[in-house]
Amino acid sequence: MSEAPTVKVAIEENEGQISARKFLTPECLSAALLVSSNLLSKTPIDEVVLELSRQTDAVNRGDMSRAEDMLVAQAHTLDALFVHLTSRALSSKNMGGLESYMRLALKAQNQARATLQTLGELKTPKQVAFVKQANIGSQVQVNNGIQEKPARTRKTKKAQNELLEVEHGEWLDTRASGTAGGADPAMATLGAKHRTAKRRG
Structure with missing residues (x-):
């Protein structure tokens, strides 16, 4: 068994609701104040409301x-x-x-x-301009208008060097190791007693 269709019943306003909606409009409130202040002499309040309504409509039209x-x-x-x-x-x-x-x-x-x-x-x-901010580059951080490089930049460079070594199968520096300098005495040239007896030709 199907349900009965829902019927929407229009609820009509009573006289009190109509009066409240009418008298609480900005035009009626302003008219009541103007008439009660005796600034408009004996002008009927209905005429004041109509005039204020005409002025409101003009503003709504852009006038x-x-x-x-x-x-x-x-x-x-x-x-x-x-x-x-x-x-x-x-x-x-x-x-x-x-x-x-x-x-x-x-x-x-x-x-x-x-x-x-x-x-x-x-x-x-006034003409209002909308400016969009474009973030260019992933290695730049903006803090209070100051551009700084992140602290992980060195690690990124190191990763790039390691990647390059793996791809080429060799170290970047292919030169032979040089002689020890005077900056590190522990790595200085061996003394006479530690040398081999036979020298290479």
Whole structure:
């Protein structure tokens, strides 16, 4: 008896799940913050969500003009904040106020610089180069950028010499043994009493 086929039943979302998925989108969260801060006067939140969705879709299509406009505006705002804080610092009557305002002013100036740098990278992205490392030769080791020969090099040369001797059936040095030098007295020429009585012709 064959088994009954498995049937996949589609599970529909209830109203709570639909609302949660809708209200937790980035557009809804940003719209809720903008409306609650009274920055948009009495603009309906639904219209704010739709506008943010249009801007998000534009970015997804590769249109970064809105993001570029935003960065330019933020850079101007940070620059104005730098000027204002610097003015407050110079008008301070004590060193503590001067130091506090100047610290905040320099932070605003640095943020303005970083914003403009981000804008520049957005307009002209950096070219990333991928470089592959090629290891040439089996007798080279790379340690922190320093090339060194392995310690087994001498053993390799010795093995090559022994292999050459076996293949040719003779030693590399075929010359007759030479006379002992003065460097090793033990191997010096024999004395008169140790010589043979008969000399070779």
